Amino acid sequence: MDVPKWKRFEELVGRIQSELAPDSRVTVDDRIIGKRTGAERQIDVSVRRMVGQFELLIVIDCKDYAKPIDVKDVEEFMGLAQDVGAHKAAMVSAKGFSATAKKRAEDAGIELYRVLDSGDHPWRVDVSIPAVCEFTGIKVFGVKFAGTGRFALRTDIDWREIEVFDLDEKPMGKIKELLHQRWNDRALPEDAGWHQEQEFVQNPVKINTNGEFYVMTLHASLLIETRRYVGDVFLKDISGLLDDLKGVAIVKNITSESIEFSEVERSWKRVPVDEELGIQPAFILRAFDVYGRPPGWSSAAH
Numbered sequence: 001m002d003v004p005k006w007k008r009f010e011e012l013v014g015r016i017q018s019e020l021a022p023d024s025r026v027t028v029d030d031r032i033i034g035k036r037t038g039a040e041r042q043i044d045v046s047v048r049r050m051v052g053q054f055e056l057l058i059v060i061d062c063k064d065y066a067k068p069i070d071v072k073d074v075e076e077f078m079g080l081a082q083d084v085g086a087h088k089a090a091m092v093s094a095k096g097f098s099a100t101a102k103k104r105a106e107d108a109g110i111e112l113y114r115v116l117d118s119g120d121h122p123w124r125v126d127v128s129i130p131a132v133c134e135f136t137g138i139k140v141f142g143v144k145f146a147g148t149g150r151f152a153l154r155t156d157i158d159w160r161e162i163e164v165f166d167l168d169e170k171p172m173g174k175i176k177e178l179l180h181q182r183w184n185d186r187a188l189p190e191d192a193g194w195h196q197e198q199e200f201v202q203n204p205v206k207i208n209t210n211g212e213f214y215v216m217t218l219h220a221s222l223l224i225e226t227r228r229y230v231g232d233v234f235l236k237d238i239s240g241l242l243d244d245l246k247g248v249a250i251v252k253n254i255t256s257e258s259i260e261f262s263e264v265e266r267s268w269k270r271v272p273v274d275e276e277l278g279i280q281p282a283f284i285l286r287a288f289d290v291y292g293r294p295p296g297w298s299s300a301a302h
Contacts, residue, residue, distance in 0.1 A: 005122065009064040012121060013092045014045045016239055017060065019252050024049040032059075034083035041084050059086040064123075069093045071100040078108050094123055097244055106245055113241040116249055128232040129256075129282035133264045134273075136190055136288050138183055139225040143175055143218055144197070145207070151214035153207075165206040169213060172201065179220055183288070188222065190288065192273065195222045230277060231268030233259060261287060 003011075007029075014028035030046040033039070045060040061077045063069050069091065081089035090111035091097075097105070097112050105112050115123045143159065145151075153159070160176040172178060182188055182200040189195040203217040233256045240251030271277060 006062075006064045008121065009094060009115075009123065010044045010062045012115060012117065012119075012123065013060060013062045016115065016117060016241060017045055017047060019239060020241070020250060021047060021049070032057075032084040035085045036083050039083075041080055043080075043084065056087045057085065058088040058090065059084060060089075061091045063091065064094045066095065068096045068098045069101050070098045071104045074101045074104045074108070074110065078110065081110070092241065093244075102245060112244040113250075114244055116238060116240045116242045116251065118235065118238045127235045127238050129235065130279045131231060131233045132277065132281040132284045133229045133231070133259070133261070133268065134226055134284065134286045135229075135261070135265075136192075136224065136226045136286065138179075138188075139223045141179060141223065142221045143179075144221070145216055145218060147214055147216040151207070151216065152210050152212075154209045157209070162207060162209060164201060164218070165208065165213065166202070167204065167206060167215070169206060172205065175218070186288070188220075190224060192224050192226045195224060198222055226273050227265075228271050228273050229264050229268035230271050230279060230281070231264065233257065233282075259285065 010028055014026055018024075018026040025048045027046045027048075028044070030043040031040050032043055032046070034041050043059050044062040047058040047060070049056050059081050061073075061080075063073065074091065074097075077089065077091060088111070089109075090113060091105065092113045092115060094115065096114055102112060116125055116127065118124060118127065145153065153162075160174070162175050164172045164175060164178060166172055173181070179200045188198055188200065197219045198221070199218075200220050201218050203219075204215050205218060206213045206215055208214070235254050236257050237253075237255035238249075238251055239253070240249055242249050
């Protein structure tokens with residue numbers, strides 16, 4: 001025979017609780033003798049854990065109702081929890097709780113939860129969480145060439161493509177590559193704004209632009225920009241409980257969908273870094289990169 005839906009709900013809650021408390025003994029459909037009544041009481045999910053020589057008992061009531069749980073159900077469960085001597089009690093509802101039920105449970109110290117699980121079952125939920133993504137990078141840059149004497153620079157080539165050599169005339173790389181590598185090594189300022197006279201090579205170096213090597217020093221002027229975006233990240237894998245009184249999720253692991261930075265820039269809301277976010281993000285992503293080729297920048301040569 002098929003397992004009844006209400007039973008599967010209890011088993012789901014039991015499985016989630018086992019994941020949240022792997023060092024405890026979780027039992028679905030437990031039987032405990034009441035301390036006051038002496039009657040056998042049915043417990044949907046029990047959690048037991050030894051603390052030294054003491055055993056702590058938590059009882060959980062699972063309700064797969066078509067509407068929110070009302071105060072009457074809370075009060076009935078309160079009596080059961082007291083009878084079996086539970087140290088803590090909680091209720092899990094498929095449809096949440098009424099306002100009066102929440103007030104009564106909060107006064108009695110009973111936790112209230114809803115299932116927060118992305119598995120293949122009738123109680124599956126699609127979850128997204130607010131997030132912030134910050135891109136910090138070099139927006140534009142210029143390079144200062146300083147020689148010990150007169151030197152010539154070709155004007156028919158992109159100065160960013162000029163090859164740099166060490167004093168033994170071994171190639172070190174192109175100017176833009178060396179600057180970007182220095183940035184990727186986190187060796188340049190990352191605060192937003194202009195930063196002048198930044199050394200990005202081991203000076204002095206040699207430059208060859210017209211068949212002759214020139215000894216000089218290279219320094220960069222950088223405009224660093226931080227762009228901040230706010231959006232939602234969808235979770236493809238989550239298993240836990242949502243605290244209906246505190247509004248927080250209790251989970252052990254979550255897995256988000258892939259985040260494409262191009263999609264962030266296209267569809268997320270951009271918020272200036274000096275403005276309030278307006279939300280409490282679940283997490284903040286920070287990316288450090290070079291935005292692209294500087295538009296119309298020329299170098300200064302002395």
